[in-house]
Amino acid sequence: MIELQDAAYGYGGGSLLSDINLRLAPGSFHFLTGPSGAGKTTFLKLCYADLQATSGRVTLFDQDTSEMSRDEIAHARQRMGVVHQDCEFLDHLPLSENIALPLTVAGRGGVEQDGNLSELMGWVGLSARANALPPELSGGERQRAALARAVITDPDVILADEPTGNIDWEMSLRLLQLLVELNRMGKTVLIATHDLALIRAAKAQVSARVLRIASGRLQLAGADL
């Protein structure tokens, strides 16, 4: 699915991430932790080709991201669901259309959308907000909407950056439940989070590997997690 080989990244000459080696096997479940500013978001950006590694290789669906055309990157993103940390939406479209956006841009709007959309919005507790515009939403509502948008296309890989940062514990578990179910259906999941309780809750249900970024390196976290 996604593979990083000796990948490194630095902003403006400096080095943030180095010697990153990781293979996200199909159907695997990973957590990514690390202190604020460690480079979790940057790592995810390498995975969805928003950033290009400064050295090493990042492979996405068996293609080297540095050799992918813009259209190939777009196509790869259509097979991925990403919850971005800053959860950007199209502010002029109602929430339901924003959540269906990945289907729309992939030319898959219409029938497929009608089936999943209302069910998904119900699951993340946003049914009543379907016609709200994104700027009217709370931080937590935006995160739930972002997760709904990420999974609406039934993607092969789900990358979520702090998907529960602003969300109460009960709703966080609900979102986790959704990701665990998708993983059981064979989807590959990677969640970047600070929330150790969430990681523990997940490990009770699936076999998840926990990775940690510290001083620019990727390590397997201790067994205490």
Added chain:
Amino acid sequence: MSALSGLLDILKGDAQADRVVPRRGHSVRLTLFTSGAMAFLAVFALALSLASGRLADRWSEALARSSTIRISAPAAQMEAQIWAVLEVLEQTPGVASARALTEQEQRDLLEPWFGPDLPLEDLPVPRLVEVIETAEGYDPDGLRLRLAAEAPGAVLDDHTRWRRPLVRAAERLRSLGWISMALILGSVAAMVTLAAQSALAANVKVIRVLRLVGARDHYIARAFVRRFTLRALTGATVGTALGMIAIALLPSAQEEGGFLTGLGFAGLHWLWPLTVPILSAITAFWATRAAAFKTLRSLP
């Protein structure tokens, strides 16, 4: 998308794709107004081109590249002078053919003025030699000099020649009209490019979100291209209609009327202005497409 399928897509439309880019900004009215104004001007440039083209054709036909030599001489010398003139003409470069009009032909020419029973033999009527020139034409001053030497009674009458500079001017005017058309379309392209660039810059965040959820550049570009193409088409249609009405309301042209009254469209030429909205739309399509892809490639 190939250019053609792109243009067809534009006309078909895709309501959903169209909504992903917000509808806002003054660039809408600017594009409508400017393409309308440009189309109005283009109609006049076209009218100028076509009218001056007609004028040039009419005038150059009138020239027909023929002139006459009039020979006045005492009856005894007449034949000799005619021969001398014909011989001079034979040796003049630029003369295709020359022939003396027969007495009967001259009688026919004069009949309308003097009636049928004209005793031509008894009158000192000059004889006429008709000269047809080649495309290059002859040198009238040189010919005059030689005629004066060989046949003192011969007078070269090339009165149609004064029109030649006028034909050239009309032809120049016609090309100026076409150049104006090209400049106007160029301005439409420049204006649409600027408006599209400003719309793209105002929507950087929208473009970023679309890219992140997997939209291809073509998909994003199409939303902009469709919008600007339709605006240019609408504006230009209104502008063209107004321009055509203005031209139709000009005082009507007389057959050999002055140049100004001849400005306008004749017959099938009325179909020409209909190309203005189409050309404007095609121009806007390409200009927006180029601007969109350039901007998109510069964004991650």
